[in-house]
Every structure is written in C-alpha cells, then in structure tokens.
Amino acid sequence: PETAEEDICRVCRSEGTSEKPLYHPCVCTGSIKFIHQECLVLWLKHSRKEYCELCKHRFAFTPIYSPDMPSRLPIQDICAGLITSIGTAIRYWFHYTLVAFAWLGVVPLTACRIYKCLFTGSVSSLLTLPLDMLSTENLLADCLQGCFVVTCTLCAFISLVWLREQIVHGGAPQWLEQNQPPPLNVLGQQNEVPANIAADNMALDQPANPPAGNPVVGENPDIQEEQADDEEEDNDDEEDAVIEDAADANNGAQDDMNWNALEWDRAAEELTWERVNTGANRILLYDYCQVLYLFTFAAFCPYHIGHFSVVGLGFEDYVRASHFEGLITTIVGYVLLAVTLILCHALAAVVKFQRSRRLLGICYIVVKVSLLVVVEIGVFPLICGWWLDICSLEMFDATLKDRELSFESAPGTTMFLHWLVGMVYVFYFASFILLLREVLRPGVLWFLRNLNDPDFNPVQEMIHLPIYRHLRRFILSVIVFGSIVLLMLWLPIRIIKHMLPTFLPYNVMLYSDAPVSELSLELLLLQVVLPALLEQGHTRQWLKGLVRAWTVTAGYLLDLHSYLLGDQEENENNANQQAANNNQHARNNAVPVVGEGLHAAHQAILQQGGPVGFQPYRRPVKFPLRILLLIIFMCITLLIASLICLTLPVFAGRWLMSFWTGTAKIHELYTAACGLYVCWLTIRAVTVLVAWMPQGRRVILLKVKEWSLMIIKTLVVALLLAGVVPLLLGLLFELVIVAPLRVPLDQTPLFYPWQDWALGVLHAKIIAAITLMGPQWWLKTVIEQVYANGIRNIDLHFIIRRLAAPVISVLLLSLCIPYIIAAAIVPVIGVTAEMQNLVQRRIYPFLLMVVVLMGILSFQIRQFKRLYEHIKNDKYLVGQRLVNYERKSGKSATSAQSPQTTQE
Numbered sequence: 001p002e003t004a005e006e007d008i009c010r011v012c013r014s015e016g017t018s019e020k021p022l023y024h025p026c027v028c029t030g031s032i033k034f035i036h037q038e039c040l041v042l043w044l045k046h047s048r049k050e051y052c053e054l055c056k057h058r059f060a061f062t063p064i065y066s067p068d069m070p071s072r073l074p075i076q077d078i079c080a081g082l083i084t085s086i087g088t089a090i091r092y093w094f095h096y097t098l099v100a101f102a103w104l105g106v107v108p109l110t111a112c113r114i115y116k117c118l119f120t121g122s123v124s125s126l127l128t129l130p131l132d133m134l135s136t137e138n139l140l141a142d143c144l145q146g147c148f149v150v151t152c153t154l155c156a157f158i159s160l161v162w163l164r165e166q167i168v169h170g171g172a173p174q175w176l177e178q179n180q181p182p183p184l185n186v187l188g189q190q191n192e193v194p195a196n197i198a199a200d201n202m203a204l205d206q207p208a209n210p211p212a213g214n215p216v217v218g219e220n221p222d223i224q225e226e227q228a229d230d231e232e233e234d235n236d237d238e239e240d241a242v243i244e245d246a247a248d249a250n251n252g253a254q255d256d257m258n259w260n261a262l263e264w265d266r267a268a269e270e271l272t273w274e275r276v277n278t279g280a281n282r283i284l285l286y287d288y289c290q291v292l293y294l295f296t297f298a299a300f301c302p303y304h305i306g307h308f309s310v311v312g313l314g315f316e317d318y319v320r321a322s323h324f325e326g327l328i329t330t331i332v333g334y335v336l337l338a339v340t341l342i343l344c345h346a347l348a349a350v351v352k353f354q355r356s357r358r359l360l361g362i363c364y365i366v367v368k369v370s371l372l373v374v375v376e377i378g379v380f381p382l383i384c385g386w387w388l389d390i391c392s393l394e395m396f397d398a399t400l401k402d403r404e405l406s407f408e409s410a411p412g413t414t415m416f417l418h419w420l421v422g423m424v425y426v427f428y429f430a431s432f433i434l435l436l437r438e439v440l441r442p443g444v445l446w447f448l449r450n451l452n453d454p455d456f457n458p459v460q461e462m463i464h465l466p467i468y469r470h471l472r473r474f475i476l477s478v479i480v481f482g483s484i485v486l487l488m489l490w491l492p493i494r495i496i497k498h499m500l501p502t503f504l505p506y507n508v509m510l511y512s513d514a515p516v517s518e519l520s521l522e523l524l525l526l527q528v529v530l531p532a533l534l535e536q537g538h539t540r541q542w543l544k545g546l547v548r549a550w551t552v553t554a555g556y557l558l559d560l561h562s563y564l565l566g567d568q569e570e571n572e573n574n575a576n577q578q579a580a581n582n583n584q585h586a587r588n589n590a591v592p593v594v595g596e597g598l599h600a601a602h603q604a605i606l607q608q609g610g611p612v613g614f615q616p617y618r619r620p621v622k623f624p625l626r627i628l629l630l631i632i633f634m635c636i637t638l639l640i641a642s643l644i645c646l647t648l649p650v651f652a653g654r655w656l657m658s659f660w661t662g663t664a665k666i667h668e669l670y671t672a673a674c675g676l677y678v679c680w681l682t683i684r685a686v687t688v689l690v691a692w693m694p695q696g697r698r699v700i701l702l703k704v705k706e707w708s709l710m711i712i713k714t715l716v717v718a719l720l721l722a723g724v725v726p727l728l729l730g731l732l733f734e735l736v737i738v739a740p741l742r743v744p745l746d747q748t749p750l751f752y753p754w755q756d757w758a759l760g761v762l763h764a765k766i767i768a769a770i771t772l773m774g775p776q777w778w779l780k781t782v783i784e785q786v787y788a789n790g791i792r793n794i795d796l797h798f799i800i801r802r803l804a805a806p807v808i809s810v811l812l813l814s815l816c817i818p819y820i821i822a823a824a825i826v827p828v829i830g831v832t833a834e835m836q837n838l839v840q841r842r843i844y845p846f847l848l849m850v851v852v853l854m855g856i857l858s859f860q861i862r863q864f865k866r867l868y869e870h871i872k873n874d875k876y877l878v879g880q881r882l883v884n885y886e887r888k889s890g891k892s893a894t895s896a897q898s899p900q901t902t903q904e
C-alpha cells in the first residue's frame, strides 16, 4: 500500500529496500528526488551523460575497495602496471610507425619507381625495374614524388567513385540507356522509357524487378522513397552482375578497355564512401596496391598512345617546348582514347554486342567527364589568367619577353599563378552574374547558366550533353571573358596612358630601403585583405544598389524598364504579390518532389530564394536598336567604372602616402590598399549619413555622440589588444627564441619595435586561433565573449578587466622577472663579468626551458597518479556507491550503513 510519504525511485517507481536503497544524488527534489543506483547507472549508460538532465548536477560515486587492500600498493604491482602500459605504448608506437612507414615510404617509393620506369618507355628500364625498386639513390626525393603520385591516384579514384554514384543516381545519357535497363531509381527518366525497361528486363532474363515507372510520385513519399532505395541497391547488384557477365561472355573481344571498366566497377563496388571515409588506415594495403597498379595502367596507356601519336604527327618539338610534356601527352592520349571508344561503341552497335556496347559507353563517359573537368577547371582559368596578364602588361611596365623568361625559368610556378589568377577572375565574374540575376528580370540573362537553378548540375550536364555543345559553350565563354578583359583592362590602360602619361606603370618592385618595407607584404595581406574579404557582405549590398540604380536609369532612358526589371517592380504591392506567387510556385513545385527526399526539398527551398524561369515583358518599338544602345551604354559604364577603379584608389593612396614618405617610390600594393581604405571609409560614412538624414538633427547628433563614444572605446581596445599586447609578445619572442639563436654572445642584440610588433601581431593571431580551437579555459571564454559582443556592444570595462589586464600583466611579468634576476640579483652574488653577460643573454631561454620542464614533470606526475589509481582499481575495486547530494539525517544515514555495492 502506497502512502503519499513513501519515497519511490524516479525511474522504476518502486520503493527502496534494504537490498536496493534509494539515493538522492542531485539537487532535484519532490517526486523525482530519489533513485536506485542500478536504475541511475542504467540510465547513464543509455543516455551517455554524467550529470542530471534537469538540474545539471554531476553525479558522484565513491569507489569501494575490497577490505584486504593495503594502505599503499606493493612496489611489484606498480612495476607490473608500468611495464604493461609501456608495452602497450610500444605496441601502438610500432603499429603506427609501421603504418606510416608503409604509407609514406614503401608505397610512394614503389609508385614513383614504377611511374618513372613506365614513362621512360624503354624496354631496358622494364627489365631493370626490380633493381631500380631496391636502389637507394635519391630516396627522399622519390618518396616525395611518390607521395604526390599516390595522392593524385587516390583523388582520381575517389572522384571516379563519385562519378559512378552520379551516373547511378542521375542516370546515364539516353544513347547509353537505349538498350539497357536504366537505373530504376531515376524517377524522372522512367517516365520517358518505361516500355524499354519491361522489354529489356525480359530480354536479358534478369530477375524481373517491377519497374517503378509509375508516374505517380509524391502521393506516398515515404513508401516511394523506400522502394526507390531498395531498387537502387538491387539495381546496383544487377548492374555489376551485368558487367561481369559481359566480361565473361566477351572474353578477349575487348581487351584493355573492357578490363579497365570491369576493374573500375568492381573496385568501386568494394570501395564505397564509407570505406573511403573510415580512413586510410583501414583500407588494406593490398587493396590500395591493386588500385595503384590499375591507375598506373590508366595513366600509362594514354601516355604512350599520346606519345606515339605526337611523335607520329611530328608535334614532338612543340610538346617538349611546353615544359609539361607528360601532362600534355597524357591528355592527348585520353582524347585519342575517347575517339577510339566512340568508334568501338559505334562498331559494337553495328555488330549488336549490347553488353560490350554499354561498357564502352561507360568508359567513354568517364574519359569524357574527366577531360571536360580538366578543360573547365584547368584550361579555362589558365587561358583567363594568361589573357589577363597579357592585357595588363603595360600596367606594370613589363613586356611579353619578361613573361616568357619567367616561364622558362619556373614553368610550374608561373602556370600555377596564372591559373590561380584566372580562377579568382572566374569566381568574381560568376558572383557578379549571380548579383545581376537578383536585380534583373528573370529571363534577361537567358544566355548564361544559372548557378542557382536547382536543375543545374554540372556533372550531370557533362554526362548528358554531347561534346560539341560543350565545345561551343567553351568557345563562347572564352570569347565573352576575353572581350570583357579587353574592355575593362586593356582599353582603360590605353586611355590612362594616353591621358595621364606619368601615372602608369604601377610600381611593384620591392625596395629594401623604402621606409615601409619594414611592414612585410604578408603582414599587410593578413591585416588588410582579410578584413576586406570579411566586409564582402556590405560591398555586395552597395554593388547591388549601384547595379539597380544603373538598371533603372538605363531602363528609363531607353524605355526598356519593363524588359530589364519586369512590370511588377512598379509598386510595392505588386512586388509582394510576386513574392507570394513565388512561394506558391515553389510550394507547387515542392509537392511532386517530396518523394525524392532531402535533396529535392533543399532545392525547393533554394528556389524560393529568387524567381527562376521566364517573366513576360512589354516590348517597346525598335526593340533591337534599343538593345544595341543598352549594350553600348553598358560597355561605356564598365569602361568608366574600371577607369575609376584603376586610378582613384592608387591616386588617393599615392597622395596620402606622399605626406609620410615624401617622393620615395612605394610598392603600389600599399598605396592601393591605403587608397581603397580611404575610399571605403568615405563611402561608408556617406551611406551612414544618408541613412540617418531623414531622422532629423537631434537623432543625428545623438547617434554621432554614440558613435564617437564607441569609436573611442574601440580605439582604446585596439591600442591595448592590437598595440601593447603584440608588442610585448613580439619582444618576448625575440628575447626568448630569436636573439639567443641569431646573435652570438659577443655581440649586442638590437631590437626594432616595429618588427617586434609586426611579429607579435602574427603570434597573437595564431595564439588566439589556437585558444579558440582548444579546450575551455578562462582565456577562451573571455575571447569568445568579446567576439560575441562585437564592436557595437563593446564593453570596455570587461575587456580591460578580464582580457587586457591579465594578459598584459602576465607578459610584463615574464619580461621583467628574468631581467630583474639578471640585472639586479646576479651582480650582487658576485660572479665574473663574463658570467653575468652569459646569464643576461641566456636567462630567457633558460627560464622557458625550466617552465617547460616543470610542465612536463607535473604532467608525468599526474599520469603516474592516474596509473596508480588504475592499478589500484584493477586489483582492489569491487564496486562503487552513489554519493547523496547534501547529506541529511535519517535516510542517507541508513543507506550509508548498509554495505550495498554493485558489481561492475
């Protein structure tokens, strides 16, 4: 019989007995105050927590040792424990060393040697391969090279696995699927070829899977999805089965290519994402070696095909002159391979070898996609980079000859730099197009790919579109990008040269005696470019506003308002309606795609971001003429904009810097950065003022007051955190590490505060980053708090009290104490002058060493204590007992008396 006063366990609702007493281990009271230890332990194991979810109190257990435990552990127990732990450590060390040796030594070395042997292409090298493998010549260089090769092959392999998933999930192109069951999970495609599926299923005598070709999608999303998943798995198996069958049936009909694809599919089957992700350790070396040899072959074949064709066609000299002989030859080989594959594919179609046809098709897709990727990611940015460089030669007073020379001296670096520049250019161009899309009426930019379009999937496009369309698009992009560079770089430079003959070239030489060279370029980049990048959001907003203003102006001037911006922009109400329509549209779209899962839902959300597709517009008279005028107007605007961008910041920067440095020539990066910042500040101030203007004078005054207070606070904080702390830190670093290493004892070290500060800024940033990534301690919490407050709610008192004061005092102490010891105490003791000098110069590193040693020692002692506890627990621990929160009389006393333990 239960009474109200009876205490029960909060988990199992039963009372406590003498066997199973009730505890109250946390702050909670009332009906959930009590719990059984067993119930709690079970729950903790289940929830993987160590504290109460309600009151966040950490549960405590006291260990219970067996009664025969001695007060101190016998020495042989400790020794035995030590030996076991050392043994474990050695075993781990051995294991990891072995793995590291295999992955960083043996595999790269063999890979590299094999590659070298294969690519020299002579028979004698093949014969001496076993000897080459064991030679010890340039071991390190070969290892490094081999690591590169291994990384490349692994990357290629992973991308192949990914491509396979793309083909499986997105469906292969029509021409490949015509006579083959398509992957059934591609719901979109089933609707198009349901008849074929059934026919083929019968024809191929496969376990007839009911084709999910029913176009009813989305009514029963969950079931549909599950079904699709099931079918996908089945299908994968089937596909592989088909391919293996094909290989068996066709023994010898197709040689290398066939084998390649077969291996690829099989290996891909083995090496799925999970396995790739579980880490390099788990992938067996054997597996890897297989893959490596496969890829050696995959690069070897095309290389030699390419090589022979290049030699045969007589292009050898050109290829050799390019400095990238291997790469180009391999790519040529792949192109030829693709052509051969197409021919074989056609041949197989004629002879009606369906299975080999499919195989050849897959091979062809792989080769095509990889070639396209090389073109899109490698060649196109490279072309852009070179073209940019050539167009801007005059800006830096360089000639084509200089570029040629630098290319001859360092082909790899030059190519990489140009590729990087081209990549940046392409990236910015693409983001500008995205911005244009947000402003303009949907449908104006019909000729450009929409990156926000949910249907846009470059890899799928690569798989599906025929090669000539890719080629057309590539040529079109080159022309567009090239002409824009011409318009925005080359022409403005000509104009500037003509109008301001003394302005150009930009001065990009580094003068060691220039006053600013103390601030290194890297530092400038770190301090200036990064914040600028972080400010990108604002910049984008302004740019958007500018583009919108331009569009509105152009629209009214040329009566193209309806064409450029659409009609709904006329009033707010309409715009809202439009937004609502969009949502509606998105929702309508969302309904049928729910069945396709998260991906589709995500895309539906993306779609809500902006209208896609076409919107009607009113066409004015003489439309083509107006469009022509619009394009001319656009070109002129771009020209003027780039003229301003090229001149104004540098001009302002030069003018400002001339106050400081006089007539000395400064690197243009400094002047440009300085000018850019001035421009940025003025624009910012103007926009802020414009935003405040309508609110009246009093508000403005109030805000100005608020802002100036904030600015003063920020300045103080900046002075402390970006001025004093880095200076002290840099000085300390110089004293502790740089001076003892660099300056011999008989010379006096010199300190340059500027350099120390610059170094200190770097160190402070690194330390802050490490602190933020590391475990929780007071510095981390404080820094996080400061970051969270930001500049707007800056709390001067908090920062000084909690961050600046402790940090500065610690730094000051660590600077002063050694100095006091060296300068005041040592002379008093009465040692020789030589000794004094030694102490003065070496005290900083010596004390650092002492501190580090103490740290290591305390760490070791803690480790030993833990080990001791561990040994003790292993031997004598028999259980543990829950500790009651806040011991009271009565209950806890009785429960403490009962010697209840749990066997763990």
Ligand SMILES: [Zn+2]
Binding pocket: 009, 010, 011, 012, 013, 014, 035, 036, 039
């Ligand atoms: Zn219980």
Ligand SMILES: [Zn+2]
Binding pocket: 026, 027, 028, 052, 053, 054, 055, 056, 057
């Ligand atoms: Zn609690």
